Amino acid sequence: xxxxxxxxxxxxxxxxxxxxxxxxxxxxxxxxxxxxxxxxxxxxxxxxxxxxxxxxxxxxxxxxxxxxxxxxxxxxxxxxxxxxxxxxxxxxxxxxxxxxxxxxxxxxxxxxxxxxxxxxxxxxxxxxxxxxxxxxxxxxxxxxxxxxxxxxxxxxxxxxxxxxxxxxxxxxxxxxxxxxxxxxx
DNA sequence: CGTGTTTGACCAGCGC
DNA sequence: GCGCTGGTCAAACACG
Numbered sequence: 001x002x003x004x005x006x007x008x009x010x011x012x013x014x015x016x017x018x019x020x021x022x023x024x025x026x027x028x029x030x031x032x033x034x035x036x037x038x039x040x041x042x043x044x045x046x047x048x049x050x051x052x053x054x055x056x057x058x059x060x061x062x063x064x065x066x067x068x069x070x071x072x073x074x075x076x077x078x079x080x081x082x083x084x085x086x087x088x089x090x091x092x093x094x095x096x097x098x099x100x101x102x103x104x105x106x107x108x109x110x111x112x113x114x115x116x117x118x119x120x121x122x123x124x125x126x127x128x129x130x131x132x133x134x135x136x137x138x139x140x141x142x143x144x145x146x147x148x149x150x151x152x153x154x155x156x157x158x159x160x161x162x163x164x165x166x167x168x169x170x171x172x173x174x175x176x177x178x179x180x181x182x183x184x185x
Numbered sequence: 186c187g188t189g190t191t192t193g194a195c196c197a198g199c200g201c
Numbered sequence: 202g203c204g205c206t207g208g209t210c211a212a213a214c215a216c217g
Binding site for chain 1: 209
């Protein structure tokens with residue numbers, strides 16, 4: 001199994017503005033994603049300014065997921081993967097970062113991968129599958145199997161070719177991952 | 186037999 | 202108010 005490192009960029013923006021309030025570039029290994037890192041980023045959004053200053057390099061992207069309240073995200077053509085933090089408002093963003101509102105925390109990302117469900121170190125229980133409008137591929141619903149943990153995950157393939165996999169996490173784990181990444185996959 | 190998955194039914198929210 | 206759509210439930214089923 002080859003480990004494909006992907007450089008990806010996170011853009012953060014409230015729905016009220018087309019300009020991201022933060023960008024963060026990071027490397028991901030598609031088979032050893034450390035989602036704890038993703039969920040904690042960024043620490044200080046106000047200090048992040050960004051690579052998004054040139055709007056000509058960025059394409060508005062609004063079809064990732066029908067999230068209530070809307071969000072802005074940008075696609076960087078040169079990258080093969082993109083990570084989107086989806087936050088309804090600035091207020092929501094601040095609340096989320098205070099981690100007292102962990103249930104509202106939502107992160108979605110799209111990765112070009114043959115793997116539909118990646119091993120993220122947590123154990124998931126599948127509880128539903130649904131055919132989604134405008135997508136020939138079904139959406140899969142997972143819940144963290146750890147008792148008391150309310151984190152949910154949605155996984156769907158994008159488009160007819162299904163090259164990209166869109167994964168959406170909702171909530172934050174109240175426990176550590178059940179596996180380490182040292183053994184490789 | 187225990188655990189995880191599948192799948193149809195049901196419910197809630199939203200737009201028309 | 203009604204229909205559509207997404208999200209969840211739970212019983213049945215499959216597999217180790």
